Every structure is written in C-alpha cells, then in structure tokens.
Amino acid sequence: MKRIESLDYLRGLMALAVMIYHYVSWSTGPVGSEHLLGKLGIYAVSMFYILSGLSLGLVYYGKINTATDVGSFLIKRVFRIFPLFWLVLTTSICLSYLSSVMGGKAFEPDLFKIFLNYSLLFGFVDPAAYFTVGAWSIGNEMVFYAILPVVFLLSRRSAFILPVAIAASIAAGIYFAAYSLNAGVPLVEQWSTYINPFNQLFLFMGGVALGVYGHPLKGKRISSITMLSASFLVFCFYPVVGDTIVIVTGAERVILSFSCMAFVAGLYFLNPTFSAAPAKVLGFFGSACYSIYLMHPVVAKVVVALSEKLGLGAVVGYTASVFVTLGVSWVVFNYLEKPMMNAGKKVASIFERKGRVAILT
Template sequence: MSDMNVKNVKRVDSLDYLRGIAAFGIMIYHCFTWGFGGFSPDSFMGKWGIYGVSIFYILSGLTLHYVYFDNMNFTPRDLKKFFLKRFFRIYPLLWLTIILTIILNQKMPSLPGLLLNLTGAFGVLKWHSYIGVGVWSIGNELVFYLFFPVFIFLSKKSKFLFFCLSAILLLIFLYFAFFKMDASLSLTDNEQWKMYVNPLNQVFLFLSGYLMGMFFRRYMFSKFWTISILLLSLLVFILYTPVSSNLSAGINRIILSTLSFLICLSFYKSTLQVPVFIDKVLKMLGEASYSIYLLHPIVWQLLYIANERLSLKLSMTTCVALTIVISTIVGYFNHKYFESFFVRLGKKVSQILAPDMPHGKVKYVQVK
C-alpha cells in the first residue's frame, strides 16, 4: 500500500523566495517591453525575461520531487490524489485568466480553441494556440504533470530506464536548441515562438529540477557553498554575452539553462537567514507568484483601456509603475482568497478519496 502523507512536508522558504523573484522579474520585463520597447538580449533583464520561466520549470520539478517522492507510488489511488490536487491548484486561476482575456479582447475564440484552453489540452495538442499572456507556460506545466508520475515510477522501479528516459529528453532538448531553433531569428518570429513554446522543448528543464531533488535531497550545503554558487552563477548570467539575439538557440540555451539550474540549486540548499521584513515580502511574492504571473497582463490591459477611454493622460512611466504595484496587490489578495480557497478544496476532495498515511523521514549529510 502506498503512503501519501504530504501535509507534513516542511516548506522550503528559499524556493518561495526565488519563485517570487522570478515572477516579479518577469512582470517587470513584460511591463517595460510593453511600455518602452523592452530590453536587449545581452542585458540582465533581457535574459531574465526568458529564463525566469525556465527557473519556474526547474522549481516545479524540484518542488514536486520534494513533496511527492517519498509519498507517491504509481497506483490509481496516488495518481488520482496527485491530479486532483494539481487540478484545483492550476485550473481555477487559469480559467479566470482565459475568461478575463476574452472579455478584454472582445473577441470570442472558436469553440474548439476555447475547449482546448479550458481543458488544458492545448498544451498537448496545440501548444501555441493559447489565450492570455503567459498561458502557454501553464500548458507546458500541465504536460509536465503527465511526465511526473512516470519519473516517480521509473526512478523507484528501474534506475536504468529512468536514466534512459532522461537521456532521451536531454537529446530532445539539444535537438531543439541546435536544430529547431534558429540563432539568426529572434523569438518574435512566429515560427520560432511556436518551437520555443513546444513542451518538448521545455520538459528537460522540469526534469532537471526533479534530478536536482533526486541527487541533492540528502545533502546540506554550508553557507560558503550556497553563497558561492549563487554569486558565481549570477555574475556569469549578468556578464555573459549571447552569441546571437535568440537566447533559446544553440550555446545560449545550454549556458543560460545551466546557470538557471545553479541559481535554483543555491536557493534550494540555502540556509541563509534574512531579516524578518525581507522574509515576509519574499514569502508573499512567492506565494502570490502564480497570480502575479498570470494577472499582470490583465492589469496592464485594464489600465491601458482606462487611460484611453477616460482620457486620464497617464504617462507610460506611470502606467508601468501602476501595473507593477496593482498587480502585486491584486496577486496577494487573489492568492489569499481565491487560489487558497481552491487549494483547500482540492485537499479536502483528495483527502476524502485517499486519506493521508504516515511516512518515514529523510536523513541528511553535511557538505562542508
């Protein structure tokens, strides 16, 4: 019989910090792009705007491994519990974003397109036909959830097959980077964007987070190592000059993805204590990151419409600043009252279907 007592898994605050920083950085990237034309590919924000999403994927794989590896087996009971919780975590805000986007755009999509988006099936069948800024990445995430139980099953039952699958996904990742993505074209090119948002182009990032949890879960790093890894990876990330404007093609993809992995690793193993105020702010951003990520384009569009129709004559700088502030506030309250309600509901439903059972503890080794 499998155990599924995930309620006692201790939250890793540092991962919330990074998740919040990534979401906030992507919001800044989008707002400045919409307001002032964006950032150059060799700037820090130009790179963060693309690889902030990669960090989300790595953190997703890592977090799911951390929460579920000891508590989940490839059984109907565990699979039902996992997918129910994921459904209540993802779909309510996804539906809200899609509905608000349709209302603001005043354009009804085709019935098949609407059904693909509302069911999340677009991630598998037509990943570039999404409704709402950023929704493409949620479609990718839903595809990763289909891979995740397979990762759990193979890594527990057959390490050989698991590493064979890992090698295949790595080769697919490299195939997209060096053969499907064109270094001479930017991601603004429609065909390049379709290639980029393909979940097969991104799934290895999710797997790398899972592998991080698998190989490093039993180790505790000293502050020297975590700070060193973070500072060095950030320094290289900032100073690295892309060999082409397409940050997701060729060697750019390999170097920037590796640096994203190292940044996640440094936060995962961090034991650094931050001041209480900063801790609360970063935790708030982390908890509200999903809302901030999906809702800031809605806030921007509402401000744009209000500015035009009410003749407010707000400067672009004011619109950018208001979007950032309002999105953060809306994200916080949306998480507290909307997201959290459905998360609790999902836990109740899954608990009825499969009550939690106790499980063992993990031992750790100190890395000096």
C-alpha cells in the same frame, strides 16, 4: 515536509521579473538579450520549471506507488492550477469582447481554442493555442504533470527509469537548441517551436533531479555560496548581444540554462533565512507568484487603457499596473488560490481513503 521558503522567495522574484520585463518591453520597445532584463524575460520562466520540478521531486519521489497516488497528485494539481487560470481566461475573453464591441468589430472567438484553454489541453494539442499572455508556460506544466507521475510509478520497477527520463529530456533540449531553432531568425518568428514542452522539459526534469539526488550537498555552506555566486555572475555577465534567439540556441542555451540550474541548486542547498521584514515581503511575492504571473497582463490592459484615456500616457499606466497587480494578486491568492488549494487537499484525501478501501475490499 517543511516548505523551503527561500525557493518560494525566488519564485516570487521571478514572477516580478517577468512582469517588469513585459511592462518595460510593452511601453518602451523590445529588450535585447544583452540586458539582464532581456535574459530574465526568457529565463525567469525557466527558473519556474526548475523550481517546480525540484519541489515535486522532493515531495513525491518514492510516494507515487499506485494509481490512487497518481490520482491524488493530479487532483491537487488541478485545484492549484485551474481556478486562477479560469479566472484570468474568462476575464481576458470578456475584455476581448468589450474591445470588439467598443471598436465596432464583430466578436468571433475560436471556440476550439477556448475549449483547449478551459480544459488546459492546449499544451498537449497545440502549445501555441493559448489565449492569455504567459499561459503557454502553464500548458507546458500540465504536460510535465502528466509525465512525472508516470516516471515515478515506473521507477518502482527500475531505478534506471528516472535517470533515463532525465537524460532523454536533456537530449531533447539539445536537439531544439542545436537543430529545431535557427539562431539567425528572430525568436518571435519561431515562438511556437520554442514553447514546445519538450524544449522545456529538461529544465523541469533537472529540478526533479536536484530534489531526488541533491541531498548530499544540502547544508554545505561554502559550496552552496560558491555555486550561487558563480552562477549569478555567469548569468549576468555572460556576453551576448541581439535578439533573444541568441540565448535559447547553441552554447548560450546550455550555459545560461546550467547557470539557472546551479543558482537554484545553490539556493536549495544553502536555504538562507531572512529577518522578519524582508521575509514578510518576499513571502508575499512567493505566495502570490502565480497570481502576479498570470494577472499582470490583464491588469495592465485595463489600467493602461484608463491611463491613456485620462491623458496620462502608457508609461504612467504600466507603472500604476505594478501596484495594482500586487494588490489584485494579494486578494486573489487569499480568496481564491488558498481556499482552492485547501479544497484540493481535502478532495485528494477523500480520494486516497476511498482508493485504499477499494484495494482492501
């Protein structure tokens, strides 16, 4: 099906938001939940989950009918996720080794943790055992990719399977917001609980629900604009103050998550177009969003260290890191991600053909 470019643009903008949030908080100190950037530091990743679920729901619902279809789906996901993740992981390990050597310390890596990261199994085993900044969300995605084809496959037997799965994911999210997380304790002290994939699954499944059930509202301009405007205002101006724990617990979790869902839905239903120049810039951000998201902490580690060594300071280093990250992401997307995605499609196609032949014989 034809790509919905406005959704790609939003992915790119959310990747930029995460990068800016990290660079600001690392250079000037924590950003509270009362600031828009503080909200985006948490909910930009939530938007990724919603967008991922929406995209996969649109493409794969009704098309995963056999074990071969499941295999093809997983092959494409592996070729999309693993190559860049391995590059960033390997670079991070090398930088840790160099830092240890230069600091006169022994380099003693946790080999099991490294195995969990190279295999991308940490999301299933220990969501907090990620090695690189931001990688926790990729571990969550791998769990979602394991769940989705099973749900779609079972949906062939009963139309109630998908609604039940969506409802169960919402119930899990409410449980975490109301009971598992303590609104009186800083989020950093409960991080391992927050990043549990079952605390995030409702966002992904909400996106799937939009893709599967949202068609009747697509193209209704007034309703879409109203949804976009209202959700944007709620997200920006809903009054919260303090540590980011306050925006992932209680009613705030429900309100802000719903506003993110409504914003994505409004954008999907409206699908606005842009003139050539903005579309080209936004298109680059959208294409390179995965690289921007994973590469920016690694780039900053090198650039900021160099900036401080030259006496320019951390702020200059983080500012320069924005531009270096964008340049590196362009190279990585064009020379690693894009070729690997094309290779994944070819391998999946061969797998599908062999699967059909095996069924016929």
